[in-house]
Amino acid sequence: MGDTIIRVEHLSKRFSIGHKREDGDGLRHLLERSLRNPLALWKRCRGEREEFWALQDVSFEVQRGAVVGIIGRNGAGKSTLLKILSRITEPTSGRIALGGRVASLLEVGTGFHQELTGRENIFLNGAILGMSKNEIKRKFDEIVSFSEIEKFLDTPVKRYSSGMYMRLAFAVAAHLEPEILIVDEVLAVGDGAFQKKCLGKMQEVSRNQGRTVLFVSHNMAAVLQLTTRAIVLEKGRLRFDGPTEEAIERCAGIISSDSAVFFPVENLPRQYRGTERVRFVSFHFDRPAPIFSPGENFLFIARVRALEDAPRIRFSMTVFTGEGVPVGSCFGAERPGLRCGDEAEFEICIPNPRLAPGHYCCGVSVGKGDNRTAQVDYDTVLETLAFEVRPEEGHDGTMAHWSRGWGPVVLPNLKYQRAARVNGANGETNGKAVFLNDLAV
Amino acid sequence: MTEMLIIEARRTERQYWRDLWKFRELFYFLAWRDFLIRYRQTIVGVAWSFIRPFLTMLILTLVMKVGKLPAGGVPAPLFVFCAMLPWQFFSTAMSECGNSLVNNANLVSKIYFPRLVVPASSVIVSFVDFLIAAVFLAVLMFFYHFTPPPQILFIPFFVILVFAVSLGAGLWIAALMVEYRDFRFIVPFVVQFGLYAAPVLTMTSHVPERWRWVYSLNPTVGIIDGFRWCLLGGDNLIYWPGLALSVLVTLSVILSGLWYFRKTERTFADTI
Numbered sequence: 001m002g003d004t005i006i007r008v009e010h011l012s013k014r015f016s017i018g019h020k021r022e023d024g025d026g027l028r029h030l031l032e033r034s035l036r037n038p039l040a041l042w043k044r045c046r047g048e049r050e051e052f053w054a055l056q057d058v059s060f061e062v063q064r065g066a067v068v069g070i071i072g073r074n075g076a077g078k079s080t081l082l083k084i085l086s087r088i089t090e091p092t093s094g095r096i097a098l099g100g101r102v103a104s105l106l107e108v109g110t111g112f113h114q115e116l117t118g119r120e121n122i123f124l125n126g127a128i129l130g131m132s133k134n135e136i137k138r139k140f141d142e143i144v145s146f147s148e149i150e151k152f153l154d155t156p157v158k159r160y161s162s163g164m165y166m167r168l169a170f171a172v173a174a175h176l177e178p179e180i181l182i183v184d185e186v187l188a189v190g191d192g193a194f195q196k197k198c199l200g201k202m203q204e205v206s207r208n209q210g211r212t213v214l215f216v217s218h219n220m221a222a223v224l225q226l227t228t229r230a231i232v233l234e235k236g237r238l239r240f241d242g243p244t245e246e247a248i249e250r251c252a253g254i255i256s257s258d259s260a261v262f263f264p265v266e267n268l269p270r271q272y273r274g275t276e277r278v279r280f281v282s283f284h285f286d287r288p289a290p291i292f293s294p295g296e297n298f299l300f301i302a303r304v305r306a307l308e309d310a311p312r313i314r315f316s317m318t319v320f321t322g323e324g325v326p327v328g329s330c331f332g333a334e335r336p337g338l339r340c341g342d343e344a345e346f347e348i349c350i351p352n353p354r355l356a357p358g359h360y361c362c363g364v365s366v367g368k369g370d371n372r373t374a375q376v377d378y379d380t381v382l383e384t385l386a387f388e389v390r391p392e393e394g395h396d397g398t399m400a401h402w403s404r405g406w407g408p409v410v411l412p413n414l415k416y417q418r419a420a421r422v423n424g425a426n427g428e429t430n431g432k433a434v435f436l437n438d439l440a441v
Numbered sequence: 442m443t444e445m446l447i448i449e450a451r452r453t454e455r456q457y458w459r460d461l462w463k464f465r466e467l468f469y470f471l472a473w474r475d476f477l478i479r480y481r482q483t484i485v486g487v488a489w490s491f492i493r494p495f496l497t498m499l500i501l502t503l504v505m506k507v508g509k510l511p512a513g514g515v516p517a518p519l520f521v522f523c524a525m526l527p528w529q530f531f532s533t534a535m536s537e538c539g540n541s542l543v544n545n546a547n548l549v550s551k552i553y554f555p556r557l558v559v560p561a562s563s564v565i566v567s568f569v570d571f572l573i574a575a576v577f578l579a580v581l582m583f584f585y586h587f588t589p590p591p592q593i594l595f596i597p598f599f600v601i602l603v604f605a606v607s608l609g610a611g612l613w614i615a616a617l618m619v620e621y622r623d624f625r626f627i628v629p630f631v632v633q634f635g636l637y638a639a640p641v642l643t644m645t646s647h648v649p650e651r652w653r654w655v656y657s658l659n660p661t662v663g664i665i666d667g668f669r670w671c672l673l674g675g676d677n678l679i680y681w682p683g684l685a686l687s688v689l690v691t692l693s694v695i696l697s698g699l700w701y702f703r704k705t706e707r708t709f710a711d712t713i
Contacts, residue, residue, distance in 0.1 A: 097447055098445065127470035
């Protein structure tokens with residue numbers, strides 16, 4: 001009990017959704033209605049609006065120094081919970097006890113003013129986030145060097161590139177030193193290197209400084225990487241509270257569609273019309289979330305139905321990056337097929353596709369033949385089977401970095417077939433190649 | 442170990458004021474920001490703070506001369522400027538304050554701090570303008586070799602009064618504007634109309650005795666009279682029952698403004 005830093009008890013929050021009023025919002029309408037019917041004004045204040053519980057009876061505790069993920073699909077109440085925790089809005093009922101200063105990175109860069117210079121914005125933003133002037137002065141140099149904008153300190157931020165802007169904003173927020181840090185989707189922005197830096201900072205904050213972090217993200221890979229415990233919210237209720245892996249598992253079905261593991265495709269319209277001898281029914285991944293580790297075999301299950309006899313079939317697929325750029329394709333061998341009306345399941349695997357961390361999508365075809373023979377596609381499904389490859393664990397336990405500029409495929413590690421000294425500094429080789437293996441280097 | 446902070450449906454009043462104290466530097470920073478950005482990318486910069494009241498004074502003096510309005514036995518520019526000083530402050534402070542929450546909507550919906558900081562700091566920005574204009578008045582008096590009467594010692598009282606009424610009205614408008622943006626259009630109209638409803642160009646003594654108390658319900662009437670009485674003396678007398686009424690109205694505006702603001706504050710983030 002002594003080490004509980006956040007205790008949430010029976011927290012509920014009700015919103016009244018203003019139903020669509022026919023003749024517009026605002027004062028005119030209010031006056032008009034109250035003139036027509038003086039009771040209407042009273043009524044308007046008392047109900048008549050639809051109520052909606054964003055949070056209902058949520059209770060949990062967080063220990064000091066813990067990093068807890070909060071997951072759930074859009075509208076599950078994550079943001080509302082964070083807003084209440086950071087005191088932006090009040091709960092309708094329930095109680096929260098907090099054992100320290102809370103800083104939220106609900107949206108980094110809030111309170112930045114376009115016209116002010118980087119230097120001025122550091123002070124202003126620091127003050128808005130609750131730092132004292134002396135505190136900001138003390139950390140000023142650190143903030144500047146973290147953000148890497150030394151040269152532009154006295155330039156108005158409206159002339160900054162969006163990357164510089166984000167870096168500065170995160171730098172200020174990251175140096176807040178709160179006891180409780182709330183992070184919501186900050187990592188959606190910035191380039192890979194900066195994202196890694198942010199994640200590193202978060203890990204440092206929790207591991208080395210013993211601070212508590214609440215991390216909200218749709219990026220399951222990041223949640224898995226950073227947290228050991230997660231809370232699943234669904235429709236405002238706490239659905240699960242426990243180990244992250246299990247939480248993601250519980251969450252799998254309810255998370256937004258881009259991280260689904262089951263894809264019914266039978267009735268989906270097709271972009272490319274095949275001959276329809278065989279048609280896909282569904283795909284699914286045999287795991288709670290469509291996340292693969294680097295180096296792992298890519299595996300999914302396809303269910304097909306034969307609309308006519310198909311004596312031989314084969315599957316083929318193309319992997320696209322999240323931006324829709326093709327990465328590569330492959331064909332499977334033909335195999336004995338199906339009779340009309342058969343429904344069959346195939347477990348399909350690409351042995352270690354060597355994909356770099358990131359989001360991908362595959363197009364899958366069923367047909368016959370391949371690139372060396374006459375090829376016919378019976379059915380093709382594009383842009384449905386989406387998955388994610390999570391970043392590799394680095395040597396220091398942080399996330400390994402893979403720059404997007406390096407491309408989507410991790411090529412095999414290079415090998416040195418031959419290493420020879422051709423012209424030594426002392427001239428001892430006289431232009432003759434001397435193999436380094438032989439030299440004492 | 443830091444003490445536990447409790448978040449509940451109805452936050453305690455005491456905690457609010459303690460937070461307000463904790464965030465006192467934010468007052469300064471927000472005011473500083475507004476002041477910094479106000480004259481960014483202008484050529485003459487802060488000089489606008491002098492030019493604006495000067496031009497308004499010129500125009501109003503012209504109006505007085507053309508309309509042959511009595512100036513209470515002092516040079517017309519002084520007569521006008523003494524009234525403009527509080528009026529300008531009241532009108533800009535009220536409208537800036539009223540707009541402040543909506544203009545800072547991104548802060549209000551994303552970060553916690555006592556919301557009172559935002560409107561209050563915007564009044565402070567207007568107050569800086571007021572001080573600059575006051576310096577301008579001193580220069581004007583020097584120019585006319587005018588020595589203010591001893592009542593000038595009472596001026597702080599009227600400054601506090603105009604500050605209070607501006608903040609009070611501003612708080613009302615700011616809180617209402619969060620839900621009803623209509624006030625964005627109402628306020629400029631009130632300000633424009635108010636210039637004629639307040640005794641900027643005229644003297645209160647011209648209003649028939651019977652109606653003076655009604656006129657005094659407008660709190661700026663007592664304040665402007667007070668400013669003239671303190672700074673100019675002479676024919677500019679104070680109508681004491683009117684002043685008392687102004688003080689009462691001011692008190693009720695600021696107290697009710699605070700009350701309404703505090704009452705609606707908890708839902709600002711949801712409705713803004």
